[in-house]
Amino acid sequence: MLTVDLGIFILRVVIGLLFIGHGAQKLFGWFGGKGLKATAQGYASFHLQPAKLWAVLAGLSEFLGGMGLALGFLTPVAAALIIGVMLMAILKVHLPNGLWNQNRGFEYPLVNLLVTAFLGLFGPGMYALEQYLKLGYPVHLTFVISLAVVVVAVLIGMVSGRMTTQSQTHTV
Numbered sequence: 406m407l408t409v410d411l412g413i414f415i416l417r418v419v420i421g422l423l424f425i426g427h428g429a430q431k432l433f434g435w436f437g438g439k440g441l442k443a444t445a446q447g448y449a450s451f452h453l454q455p456a457k458l459w460a461v462l463a464g465l466s467e468f469l470g471g472m473g474l475a476l477g478f479l480t481p482v483a484a485a486l487i488i489g490v491m492l493m494a495i496l497k498v499h500l501p502n503g504l505w506n507q508n509r510g511f512e513y514p515l516v517n518l519l520v521t522a523f524l525g526l527f528g529p530g531m532y533a534l535e536q537y538l539k540l541g542y543p544v545h546l547t548f549v550i551s552l553a554v555v556v557v558a559v560l561i562g563m564v565s566g567r568m569t570t571q572s573q574t575h576t577v
Contacts, residue, residue, distance in 0.1 A: 413530035414477070420520055421475025424487055428468025431460060451497045452566025459562060466490045474524060477533020481544055484525025485551035491518040492559050525552070 430438020438444075441460055448463070449456035466486040473483025491514040499511035506512040525548040529535055 410531035413524070413527070414532040416520065417474050417477060417480070417524055417529055417533075420517070420524070421471045421473070421483075424467045424471030425475065426471075428464045428466070428471060431464035432468060453493075453497065453562055454565045459565075462558070463490050463493070470521075474521070474529075477529030477535050478538075479540075479547075480529040480533065480535065481525045481548035482551045484521040485548060485555045487521045488518050488525070488552060489555035489559055491515070491521070492556070493562055496559070496563060 426436045429435040431444045432441055434440030434443075439447075441457070441464065444464065445457040445460040448459045453459040467490055470483040470486035470490075473479050474487070494514045495511040495518070499509060499514055502508045503510040504512050526545065528544045
């Protein structure tokens with residue numbers, strides 16, 4: 406019989422595994438990815454400076470956030486990490502292209518953001534490592550605090566390239 410907890414478990418594991426893979430593409434070049442050097446070069450083209458730092462942060466956020474989701478461990482923190490990467494992707498890459506994915510728009514990262522926000526807000530469900538370990542913490546408060554930290558990081562990323570560009574302009 407399908408229950409809400411089983412549905413959350415399936416959603417969490419599938420999304421988590423996909424993000425583990427996506428992070429591994431960035432960090433290690435696995436699953437057809439280009440690895441950290443190429444990821445950093447791409448981030449530099451989006452004016453994220455220092456590009457290697459942002460590439461590592463994005464890769465780790467996806468990889469560790471995916472692991473947290475897949476296992477149901479520290480789910481609000483894991484969800485916030487993925488939300489941060491998706492928010493940065495929307496703002497730095499996809500927003501100028503409009504909504505629809507066929508035009509490289511922000512449709513797909515938005516869906517990922519909303520699914521992980523759901524999991525962050527409502528927790529991992531009954532079939533999770535958190536339940537097995539009997540971790541007791543305030544899910545909503547943990548999610549809000551984690552999300553606030555991630556949003557600050559995204560804001561820093563948004564201005565990092567501008568600050569670097571302005572300092573290069575003044576030194577030339």
